Amino acid sequence: MFAPIIKVFKSLKFKYLLLFVIAVAAIALFSLMYGNVKQETYELHEFKISPKTIRSLKTVEDTVKTEQEKRRIEAEVTPFYQFNEDIAKNRAAIAINLFNFIIEEKQGNVPDTEDPDKKVKTRSEQIKEIREKFLKLEEEEPGLRLTDEAISSLLTRDVSVLRKMQTEFSGIIVEELSKPVRSGDLSTVRYEVERKLRISEAIPPAELQTLITLGRSLVVETETINKGLTDKRIEEEKNAVEPTRILQGQVIVREGQFIDSEIYRQLELTGLLTNQSSTKPMAGLILFVVFVSAIVYMHFVTWQEDNNKKKKSLLIIYSIFFILVITMKLLSLIDKEFDVQVAFLFPTALAPLLVKLLTNERLAFMMTIITASTAGIMLQEGFAAIMQMEIALYILFSGIISIYVLGNNGRRSNILRTSLVVAASNILFIGFYLLMTQSSYELSELVFYLIAAVASGIVSGALTIGLMPFFESAFGLLSDMRLIELSNPNHPLLKKVLTETPGTYHHSVMVANLADAACESVGADGLLARVGSYYHDIGKTIRPGFFIENQHGTVNPHDELPPEKSRDIIIAHANDGADLLAKHKMPIEIIDIARQHHGTSFLKFFFVKAKEMGQDVVEDDFRYPGPKPQTKEIAIISIADSVEAAVRSLKEPTPDRIAKLVKSIITSKLNDGQFDECDLSMKELKTIENVICETLNGIFHSRIEYPD
Numbered sequence: 228m229f230a231p232i233i234k235v236f237k238s239l240k241f242k243y244l245l246l247f248v249i250a251v252a253a254i255a256l257f258s259l260m261y262g263n264v265k266q267e268t269y270e271l272h273e274f275k276i277s278p279k280t281i282r283s284l285k286t287v288e289d290t291v292k293t294e295q296e297k298r299r300i301e302a303e304v305t306p307f308y309q310f311n312e313d314i315a316k317n318r319a320a321i322a323i324n325l326f327n328f329i330i331e332e333k334q335g336n337v338p339d340t341e342d343p344d345k346k347v348k349t350r351s352e353q354i355k356e357i358r359e360k361f362l363k364l365e366e367e368e369p370g371l372r373l374t375d376e377a378i379s380s381l382l383t384r385d386v387s388v389l390r391k392m393q394t395e396f397s398g399i400i401v402e403e404l405s406k407p408v409r410s411g412d413l414s415t416v417r418y419e420v421e422r423k424l425r426i427s428e429a430i431p432p433a434e435l436q437t438l439i440t441l442g443r444s445l446v447v448e449t450e451t452i453n454k455g456l457t458d459k460r461i462e463e464e465k466n467a468v469e470p471t472r473i474l475q476g477q478v479i480v481r482e483g484q485f486i487d488s489e490i491y492r493q494l495e496l497t498g499l500l501t502n503q504s505s506t507k508p509m510a511g512l513i514l515f516v517v518f519v520s521a522i523v524y525m526h527f528v529t530w531q532e533d534n535n536k537k538k539k540s541l542l543i544i545y546s547i548f549f550i551l552v553i554t555m556k557l558l559s560l561i562d563k564e565f566d567v568q569v570a571f572l573f574p575t576a577l578a579p580l581l582v583k584l585l586t587n588e589r590l591a592f593m594m595t596i597i598t599a600s601t602a603g604i605m606l607q608e609g610f611a612a613i614m615q616m617e618i619a620l621y622i623l624f625s626g627i628i629s630i631y632v633l634g635n636n637g638r639r640s641n642i643l644r645t646s647l648v649v650a651a652s653n654i655l656f657i658g659f660y661l662l663m664t665q666s667s668y669e670l671s672e673l674v675f676y677l678i679a680a681v682a683s684g685i686v687s688g689a690l691t692i693g694l695m696p697f698f699e700s701a702f703g704l705l706s707d708m709r710l711i712e713l714s715n716p717n718h719p720l721l722k723k724v725l726t727e728t729p730g731t732y733h734h735s736v737m738v739a740n741l742a743d744a745a746c747e748s749v750g751a752d753g754l755l756a757r758v759g760s761y762y763h764d765i766g767k768t769i770r771p772g773f774f775i776e777n778q779h780g781t782v783n784p785h786d787e788l789p790p791e792k793s794r795d796i797i798i799a800h801a802n803d804g805a806d807l808l809a810k811h812k813m814p815i816e817i818i819d820i821a822r823q824h825h826g827t828s829f830l831k832f833f834f835v836k837a838k839e840m841g842q843d844v845v846e847d848d849f850r851y852p853g854p855k856p857q858t859k860e861i862a863i864i865s866i867a868d869s870v871e872a873a874v875r876s877l878k879e880p881t882p883d884r885i886a887k888l889v890k891s892i893i894t895s896k897l898n899d900g901q902f903d904e905c906d907l908s909m910k911e912l913k914t915i916e917n918v919i920c921e922t923l924n925g926i927f928h929s930r931i932e933y934p935d
Contacts, residue, residue: 241527241534241537241538244538244541245524245527245528245537245541246524248541248542248545249520249523249524250520252520252545252548252549253516253517253519253520255549256516256519256549256552256601257512257513257516259549259552259553259556259605260512260515260516260552260601260604260605261509261512262556263556263559263604263605263607271486271491271494272486273486273487273488273491274485274486274487275485275486276483276484276485276486277480277481277482277483277484277485277486278482279482280478280480280481280482281478281479281480281494282477282478282479287472287473288470288471288472288473289470289471289472289473289493290470291492292471293468293470293471296468296471297465297468300461300464300465300468301461301464301465304457304460304461304464305460306452306453306457307452307453307456307457307460308407308409308450308451308452308453309450309451309452309453309456310407310449310450311449311450311451312405312449314404314447314448314449315400315401315403315404315405315449316401318400318401318404318445318446318447319397319398319400319401319404320397321364321368321371321445322393322396322397322400322441322445323393323397324364325361325364325371325373325441326389326390326392326393326396327393328357328360328361329357329378329381329382329389330386330389330390330393332353332356332357332382333353333382333386333389334386350379350382353378353382354375354378354379354382357378358375358378361373368444371441371444371445373437373441377434377437380433380434380437381434381437384431384434388431391429392429392430392431392434392438394429395427395429395430396424396430396438396441396442399420399423399424399427399442400420400442400445400446402423403416403419403420403423403446404416404446404447404449405449406449407449407450408446408447408448408449408450409448409450409451410448412448413446413447413448416446417442417443417446420439420442420443420445420446421439421442421443424438424439424442425439473493479493479494480494512604515600515604519597519600519601522593522596522597523541523544523593523597526589526590526593527540527541530589539586539702539703539704540585540586540587540590542702543582543585543586543698543702543704544582544586544590544593544594546698547577547578547581547582547585547594547698548578548594548597548598550694551574551577551578551598551601551602552601552605554573554574555573555601555602555605555606556605558570558572558573558606559605559606562606567672567675567676568617568618568676569679570602570606570615570618571618571621571653571657571676571679571680571683572679572682572683572686573602573606573618573621573622573683574683574686574687574690575621575622575625575626575629575649575653575683575684575687576625576626576628576629576645576646576649576683576684576687576688576691577686577687577690577691578591578594578595578598578626579591579592579594579595579626579627579629579630579633580629580633580642580645580687580688580691581691581694581695581698582594583630583633584633584637584642584691584695584706584707584708585695585698585699585702585704585706588630591626591630592627592630595622595623595626595627595630596623598622598626599619599620599622599623599626600614600619602615602618602619602622603615603616603618603619603622606618617660620656621653621656621657621660624652624656625649625652625653625656625683625684625687628648628649628652629645629646629648629649629687632644632645632648632649633645636707637706637707637708638707638708638711639692639708639711642688642691642692643688643692645688646684646685646686646687646688646689646691647684647685647688648684649683649684649687649688650680650681650682650683650684650685651684652684653679653680653681653683653684654677654680654681656680657676657677657679657680661673661676692708695708695709696709703814703815704814705755705814705815705816705817707754709814710754710755710758711754713758713761713762713813713814713817714757714758714761719811720762720765720807720808720811720813721761721762723765723768724761724762724764724765724768727768727771728764728767728768728771728774728776728777729777730774730775730776730777730778731764731767731768731771731774731776731777733776734764734776734871734872734875735760735761735762735763735764736760736761737871737875737926738760738763738864738867738868738871739756739757739758739760739761740757740922740926741867741870741871741919741922741923742756742757742759742760742860742863742864742867743756743757743760744918744919744921744922745863745866745867745914745915745918745919745922746859746860746863748914748915748917748918749859749863749907749911749914749915751858751859751860751863752860755816755860756860756863756864758817759816759817759820759821759860759861759864760820760864760867760868762804762808762813762817762820762821763804763820763821763824763864763868764800764804764821764868765804765807765808765821766799766800766801766802766803766804766805766806766807766821767800767804768807769799769800769803769807770796770800772784773785773793773796773797774797774800776872776875789837789840790833790834790836790837790840790842790844791833791837793833793836794830794833794848794849797830797833798825798830798851798852801821801822801823801824801825801851801852802822802852804821804822805818805819805821805822808821819857819858819861820860820861820864822854823853823854823855823856823857823861823865824856824861824864824865824868825851825865825868826851826853826854826855826856826865826896826901827850827851827852827853827854827855827899827900827901828850828851828865828896828899828901829846829849829850829899830849830850830851831849833849834846834849837849854904855900855901855902855903855904855905856901856902856904856905857904857905858905859905859906859907859911861905862901862902862905862907863907863915865896865901866892866893866896866915866919867919869892869896870888870889870892870919870923873888873892874888874889874923874927880923880927882920882924885920885923885924885927886920889916889919889920889923890916893912893915893916897912
C-alpha cells in the first residue's frame with residue numbers, strides 16, 4: 228500500500244523530503260487540534276433565560292468588581308490624625324492679646340500730672356483705636372469680632388479685673404485645647420468652655436456673653452487629618468486588595484437562570500458570547516505546531532545516519548504520531564459524555580514502544596514528549612487552562628518507563644512484560660492524581676480508573692505487537708520480532724538447509740553462536756548476527772556436494788575439476804544465496820549478510836593449485852566479488868565463519884592452538900583490508916578475538932574418557 232509513496236520519497240533529497248513532510252504534518256496536526264483549542268461560545272441575550280449551565284473556560288480578572296472593592300476599602304480606611312499641641316498655646320495667645328489691647332489702651336489713657344498738656348482720649352476714640360488693633364486679627368480669625376458695646380464694657384473694668392479675666396479665660400482655652408479635638412468634637416468642647424466660663428467667679432456677669440462668644444470662636448481642631456499619610460494609607464490598602472477573578476471552571480450562569488446585566492457582563496468578560504470570537508487560541512496553536520515541527524526538524528538535521536534510514540524513520544514516526552492523534556481526537560469527542568476522565572484509557576506506551584522497536588531510543592524519547600504534550604492539549608476538559616497536565620504527565624511517565632523496561636529486547640514476551648509494568652506505573656500515577664485532587668470518589672469511579680490504568684498498559688503492548696508487522700511490511704524493516712520469526716527452524720529456507728545440507732546447517736548454527744556472542748561484546752546487534760548466520764550459506768544448497776562439510780567421506784568432486792571451475796562454484800555460493808533470499812523476499816539485511824560475508828577474500832587453495840598446474844593466473848581472479856562487509860555484524864560473521872571452519876579442521880583444538888588460529892585469521896583479514904568499509908575499531912577486534920576464543924574453548928572443552 229505504501230510502496231509507491233516510499234519509492235517516490237526515496238528519489239527525493241532528504242532535506243527537501245524533511246521540509247515537505249514536516250509542512251504537511253504541521254497542517255494536518257493544526258487541523259486535528261484546532262477543534263480542541265477553539266473556545267466554545269454561546270448565542271445568549273441579556274434578560275433572557277440561559278438554556279444551559281455555562282462555566283468560564285479561563286481565569287480572568289473582573290476589573291469592575293476589583294474597582295468596586297477598592298472604592299469600598301477607600302471609604303472604610305480610617306484617616307490618619309495628627310495632634311498639634313501648639314494650637315492650644317496659639318489660641319490662648321490670641322485670647323491674651325485681646326485683653327492686652329484693652330489693658331494697654333486703658334493704661335495709656337490715664338492723665339499725667341507731670342504733663343498737664345496730655346490729652347485724654349474719649350471713650351469713642353479708645354474704641355476706635357482698639358478696633359484698628361483688632362482689624363488684622365479679625366481678618367485672620369473672622370469669628371473673633373467684638374462689638375463696640377463689648378469693648379466699652381471691658382474698658383470700664385479695672386485692670387486687675389481684666390487681668391483676672393485674661394488669666395481665667397486663657398487658662399480655660401489652654402485646658403480644653405491641650406487634648407485631641409477633632410471636627411466632630413467641636414460642639415462638645417465649645418459647650419465645655421461655655422460651662423466653665425459660666426461657673427467662673429473671675430468673669431463678671433456683664434462680660435460673660437462676650438467671653439462665651441470669644442471662647443466658642445477660639446475653639447478649633449487640635450487633631451487634624453494628615454492628608455499625605457492618609458492618602459498613603461489608602462493607597463497601601465487599595466494595593467493590598469486581591470483582584471476579583473472569575474476562575475476557570477466557575478459557573479457563571481446555570482441552566483434556567485435569568486441572565487441579568489451582571490451575568491451578561493461576566494459572559495462578555497470571559498469571551499463566551501458568539502460575537503467575541505478570539506484569534507488567540509489559533510495563534511497559540513500555530514506556535515505549538517511550529518515548536519513541535521522545529522523539534523523534529525532539529526532531530527533529523529543533527530542525526531548522523533544514512534539518509535535512507537532517516538527517510539524511513541521520518542515516515543514511521545509521523546505515521547505512528549497521527550495514529551495516536553486520531554485516537555486522541557476520538558477520546559476527546561466521547562470524554563464529554565462521561566463524568567470520569569476517559570482520557571486515562573489512552574495507550575500511553577504505544578508511541579515509545581513502536582518508535583523504539585522500529586527506529587531507535589532517541590527518537591522514542593522525542594516522540595514520547597511530543598505525544599504527551601499534544602495529548603495534554605487535545606484531551607483537556609472544557610475549562611482546562613493550557614493543557615490537561617495530569618494527562619500529559621500520565622503519558623510522559625508511562626512512555627519513559629516503557630523505554631527503559633523494554634531495553635534492547637524486542638521479543639513478544641518482553642513487550643508483554645513491559646506492558647504489564649506500564650500498567651502498574653499507570654495505577655501508581657492515577658493513585659497520585661486521585662489523592663492530589665483531594666476529592667471523594669465513588670467506588671464505581673475508582674474501579675473505572677483502575678481498569679483504565681491496566682487497559683492502557685496492556686493495550687499499548689497488544690497494539691505494538693499487532694501493528695509491528697504492518698510497519699515492517701510497509702517500510703521494509705527488520706525488527707527483533709521479525710528476526711525471531713526467521714530463526715524458527717520450521718522456516719522453509721532453514722528446513723531446506725537442514726535437509727539438503729545438514730553439514731552446512733550445523734556449521735551455520737556454530738557460526739551463529741560465535742557471531743552472537745561477539746556482537747553482544749561490542750554493542751552490535753547479536754540477534755541480527757545470529758539469524759543472518761543461519762542463512763549466510765544458503766547458497767550452498769544449490770551445489771551441496773561441492774562443500775566439504777556436506778561430503779561426509781565421499782569423493783571430493785573438486786579433485787576432478789580444474790581450479791577455475793572449482794573457484795567459480797565456491798565463489799558463486801555467496802551471490803546464489805543472496806539471490807535465493809531475495810527471491811523469497813527476505814529482509815535486505817539478511818541478503819547483505821549472505822552476499823558480503825566473504826567480502827573480497829582470496830581463495831588461496833585453488834590459486835595455489837592452478838599455479839602448481841603451471842597456469843598463468845593472477846590473484847584477483849581468485850577473489851570473491853564482494854562487496855566487503857559494510858556493517859559490524861557482517862564483519863563479525865565473516866570472522867566467525869572462517870574461524871569455525873578452521874577450528875573444525877584442528878585435530879587437537881587446545882586453547883592455545885585455538886587462540887593462535889583465531890588471532891591469525893583476524894590479522895589476515897585485517898591485513899587483507901576486509902574491514903576497511905565497516906566501523907570496527909582495533910579495540911573491538913581484540914574484544915571479538917577474546918570472546919570467540921572463550922566461546923570455542925567452551926565448545927571444544929576436554930571430556931572425560933568413559934570406560935568401555
